[in-house]
Amino acid sequence: MKNILEYLEASAKYYPEKAAFTDESTEITYRLAVNKAMAIGSSLASLGVRNAPVAVLMDNCADSLVAYFGVVYSGNFYVVIDAKMPSDRINVIFETLRPVAVLTDRKHEEKALGLKFGGRIFIYEDSSSCPIDYPKMNEIRMRAIDTDPLYALFTSGSTGVPKGAVICHRSVIAYAEWIQETFGIDESTQFGSQTPFYFSMSVLDIFSTIKAGCTLHILPKKFFSFPVRLLQYMNEKHVDTIYWVPSALSIISNLKALDYVPLPELKRVLFAGEVMPTKQLNYWISKLPGVLFANLYGPTEITDICTYYVVDRKFADDEALPIGRACSNCDVIVIKDDGTEAAPGEEGELCVRGSFLALGYYNNPEKTSQVFVQNPLNPHYPELIYKTGDLVRYNERGELIYITRTDFQIKRMGYRIELGEIETAVGSMDCIKACACVFDDQNDRIVLVYQGDVGDEAVREVIKAKLPEYMHPNRLVQVDSMPLNSNGKIDRNRLKSSYHTL
Amino acid sequence: MDKLLEILQDLKPGVDFALEDDLIEDGILSSLEIMTLVVELCSEFGIEISPLDIVPENFKSARAMHALITRLRDED
Numbered sequence: 001m002k003n004i005l006e007y008l009e010a011s012a013k014y015y016p017e018k019a020a021f022t023d024e025s026t027e028i029t030y031r032l033a034v035n036k037a038m039a040i041g042s043s044l045a046s047l048g049v050r051n052a053p054v055a056v057l058m059d060n061c062a063d064s065l066v067a068y069f070g071v072v073y074s075g076n077f078y079v080v081i082d083a084k085m086p087s088d089r090i091n092v093i094f095e096t097l098r099p100v101a102v103l104t105d106r107k108h109e110e111k112a113l114g115l116k117f118g119g120r121i122f123i124y125e126d127s128s129s130c131p132i133d134y135p136k137m138n139e140i141r142m143r144a145i146d147t148d149p150l151y152a153l154f155t156s157g158s159t160g161v162p163k164g165a166v167i168c169h170r171s172v173i174a175y176a177e178w179i180q181e182t183f184g185i186d187e188s189t190q191f192g193s194q195t196p197f198y199f200s201m202s203v204l205d206i207f208s209t210i211k212a213g214c215t216l217h218i219l220p221k222k223f224f225s226f227p228v229r230l231l232q233y234m235n236e237k238h239v240d241t242i243y244w245v246p247s248a249l250s251i252i253s254n255l256k257a258l259d260y261v262p263l264p265e266l267k268r269v270l271f272a273g274e275v276m277p278t279k280q281l282n283y284w285i286s287k288l289p290g291v292l293f294a295n296l297y298g299p300t301e302i303t304d305i306c307t308y309y310v311v312d313r314k315f316a317d318d319e320a321l322p323i324g325r326a327c328s329n330c331d332v333i334v335i336k337d338d339g340t341e342a343a344p345g346e347e348g349e350l351c352v353r354g355s356f357l358a359l360g361y362y363n364n365p366e367k368t369s370q371v372f373v374q375n376p377l378n379p380h381y382p383e384l385i386y387k388t389g390d391l392v393r394y395n396e397r398g399e400l401i402y403i404t405r406t407d408f409q410i411k412r413m414g415y416r417i418e419l420g421e422i423e424t425a426v427g428s429m430d431c432i433k434a435c436a437c438v439f440d441d442q443n444d445r446i447v448l449v450y451q452g453d454v455g456d457e458a459v460r461e462v463i464k465a466k467l468p469e470y471m472h473p474n475r476l477v478q479v480d481s482m483p484l485n486s487n488g489k490i491d492r493n494r495l496k497s498s499y500h501t502l
Numbered sequence: 503m504d505k506l507l508e509i510l511q512d513l514k515p516g517v518d519f520a521l522e523d524d525l526i527e528d529g530i531l532s533s534l535e536i537m538t539l540v541v542e543l544c545s546e547f548g549i550e551i552s553p554l555d556i557v558p559e560n561f562k563s564a565r566a567m568h569a570l571i572t573r574l575r576d577e578d
Contacts, residue, residue, distance in 0.1 A: 222526060224533035225561070228553050251537055255553040460516050469532070476515075 002146040003169050004207060005072055007176070008034060011213035015187065020209065021062035022237065023218040028062045030213070036066045036128040038137055041073020043127035044101065045136050047120065050075035051148055053097050053362065057081045057090075057104040057112050058124065060196045060218060065206060067103050067124055068151070068197075075140040076100070077149035079164065080198040083108050088466045091116045093154050093162050096363050103127065146170040152362050153200055153300050155416050162421075164362040165300045167203075174355035175303045176207040178327045182308070183268055183292070185241070189214035190265075192239035194224070194248050199414070200300040201273055204243050224248060227257035240265050243296075245273040245414030246280065253283040263288065272296035272305060273414030275402065279317040297323035297402065299416075301371065301386050302356040306330050307400055322399035323392070330354045332400070333385070334392055339376040342393065347403060350392045351375075351385045358386070410439045412446070415470045419446070422473060425466040426450060426459060434482040437473065438496040447499045448473035451482050477502055503568050509542055510564060523563045536561060543567070549574040 008030070011020070016031035028036075044054065054071045056078050058064040064080075071078035079097060081090055094117045104112040105124040112121050150172055152164040179185060185208045193216050195201040209216040217237040223230035231252070234242075249271055252258060269284060269291055276295055285293060298305035309324025326332045333341060334348035342348035353375060360368035375383045391403040410417050419437035426435045426448060435450035450459060456476045463472055479502050483491040495502075510519040513535055525531045531539070539561075540551055549571060560570045 221533075222529075222558070225526065225531070225536040226557050229557065248533075251533055254537060255540075255556065257553045260553050456515070 001173055003072075003141065003144050003148075004150060004172055004176075004210070005069065005141070007207070007210040008037070008069060011210055015213045018213070019215045021065050021216050021218070023062045024220045026062045028066060033066050033069065035132070037069035037073050038132045039130045040067060040070025040103070040122075040124070040127045041075075041137060041140070042133040043122060043130040044071060044074035044076065044103070045133065045140065047074070047076070047100055049100055050140070050143070052076045052100040053079050053152060055079045055081050055094070055097065055099040055102045055117075057083055057102055057108050059083050059105075059107070060221070062218060063105070063124060063128075064197060065216075066128065068206075070127065071103060072150065073137060073140070075144065075148075077151055077166070078103075079152045079154070082196065082198045082468060083111070085468050086465050087111065087114055089162075089468065093164070096161065097152070097154075097164060098363070144169075146173065147359070149359060153198060155300055163364055163367055165200075165358040166360060166362050167303055167358050171303045171356050171358065172203065172207050174329050175203070175305070175327075176211045178329060179204055179208045180211060181328065183208075183241075183270070183294070185212045185214065187213045188240075190238050190240045191216045192234050192237065192242045193218050194242065194244040195273070195414070196221075199273075200304045201243060201245070201414070203304045204270070224251055227252050227255050228261055231257055231261035231263060234263060235261070235265065238265050239263075241268040241270075242266070243270040243272070246271050246276040247274065247413045249284060250277060250280045253280040256283065258284070258287040266291055268292045268294075270294045270296055272298065274411045276321055278315045278319055278321060281311070281321070282315070282317060285311070295321045295323060297400075298352075298356075299386075299388055301358045301388075302330070302352045303358070304356075306332055306350075306352045306356060306388075309399060320401065322395060322397075323402050324399050327356070330356050333375075333377065334394070334400075335376060335387075341377060344394045344398070345396075347391055347393045350388045350390045350400070352388065353383065353385045357384060410441075410446075412439075412444065413470060417446070417471055422446070422448060422463070422467060422471055425463060428466075429454065429459070429462055432459075434490065436482065436490045436492060436495055438492055438499065440475075440496060440499070445474040446472075447475045447477060447495070449477045449479055449482070449495050449499055449502065451479050475499070503564070505546065506543075506564060506568055506571065509539070509546060513539060513542070519564045523565075526558045526562050531561070539567075543571060547571050547575065 012030040012034040019027045020030045020033045021028045054076045056067050068078045100119045102112050103122045146169045149166045150169045152166045154162040154164045191205045193205040293311040295309045296305045297307045307323045309322045331353045333351050335351050336342050336348040371387045372384050375385045392400050395401050422437045431454040432452040437448050477499050483494050
């Protein structure tokens with residue numbers, strides 16, 4: 001086993017007519033998925049390169065999954081680009097990524113044509129109906145190794161430049177093996193997929209689906225505003241496994257929607273991406289007795305997850321859930337500031353070692369070497385660990401407890417946001433003298449404080465053009481002068497505590 | 503209606519809620535914003551909105567929301 005396409009092909013052999021991926025309007029069988037992906041691979045093979053980045057600019061739909069596999073057939077790796085992302089930010093990503101091609105569909109062709117990059121544009125509808133070049137496909141596969149890149153996912157970076165974590169086939173194979181054996185995913189599983197494909201959590205749904213030969217149903221995003229409709233849709237699709245961000249689970253529980261529409265077929269509820277409010281979880285548990293609930297933890301840089309906790313006891317509403325123990329074939333160590341291992345109960349930074357680790361950040365050796373470092377506990381041979389930047393400790397049961405981030409990075413609706421990136425976008429306006437972004441975690445608000453001869457309207461225009469919606473500040477505060485601390489730096493603590501009085 | 507528009511402006515500045523007539527299909531209000539709105543409408547207008555009423559038709563415009571509020575108040 002050295003390439004994830006072996007999963008797809010084995011499932012197509014055993015279950016050719018079964019639906020692999022569905023969305024509101026489409027259903028793609030395993031046989032069709034392989035045929036279309038090979039056609040795309042044959043079309044992209046004309047690029048004559050391998051292990052190079054191909055950006056995929058499509059909506060979150062069943063066909064986009066086929067597009068990703070198509071890129072893999074061509075011997076290259078795919079980079080999921082959020083089709084709703086402003087072109088300015090895509091161009092910033094492209095400056096680092098320098099994609100050899102963009103694979104898009106008719107709907108986004110015009111947007112793709114407006115992007116700044118030197119590569120070619122391929123249209124999904126055309127490429128997926130190209131003749132398949134079997135000898136070429138075979139030749140590409142013969143040369144493939146399991147440490148070749150499979151995909152890169154871009155996350156927000158602290159200097160305002162997004163970072164692209166590159167993940168290889170080996171990492172996803174190791175990860176998918178852990179998921180399947182831990183949660184008993186088999187050919188009968190029906191995934192109800194919530195997270196967009198440019199988010200690392202979707203890796204669980206996608207790759208355990210093709211490994212087990214089961215079905216992934218993309219849940220329409222708009223239904224997350226209307227829980228009753230969402231639950232009805234899940235029942236129509238016989239969804240039995242979900243892996244959502246806690247904010248999405250909370251939408252259901254805040255409205256007690258399971259009181260109106262029960263989910264009799266649901267077997268597994270997994271969640272990750274942010275802290276799960278125990279009060280919300282307790283509602284879900286009370287409505288779904290006998291269902292497996294698990295709290296998963298991990299960043300994009302280690303494929304998706306490194307530790308997990310299967311809920312096996314009752315928690316009070318104000319008690320935090322553990323993040324549990326390391327996954328099979330993955331190890332975590334807790335390192336203190338002085339580089340030594342934390343004793344049980346002591347706080348330290350969670351570090352990860354093993355096959356789940358990303359290869360690094362694409363075209364960014366500097367950022368890569370800051371977080372992918374030699375294991376300080378092993379001076380004997382080269383061994384990289386990934387530093388998560390999260391503070392943790394072990395409780396008396398030997399379970400890991402998450403404490404906080406070690407830096408300014410925040411999480412909102414499961415998205416990772418570096419406030420610095422918002423500041424960079426706004427600070428780039430000529431008329432802005434100073435600006436600072438703070439996160440009011442009490443009210444879950446991103447607040448942008450700025451100084452400059454310009455109005456809120458103009459600032460909002462720039463934000464809209466440069467940043468994806470989940471990064472938009474909820475409050476803009478204009479000040480005559482920026483409050484500074486004794487070091488002469490912007491006084492962020494003061495901004496955070498009293499922005500509403502400025 | 504004025505009070506409703508005020509709540510909407512506060513939730514999502516920079517949108518002309520008096521004119522917009524498809525807040526859902528146009529993707530103007532996110533799921534989190536709709537949930538926040540439901541909570542605020544309940545506390546501001548002293549109503550209870552059942553999940554069965556939280557459907558796109560009732561939230562697609564300020565006018566539709568106003569009609570929902572009026573109906574729920576009358577039912578009380």
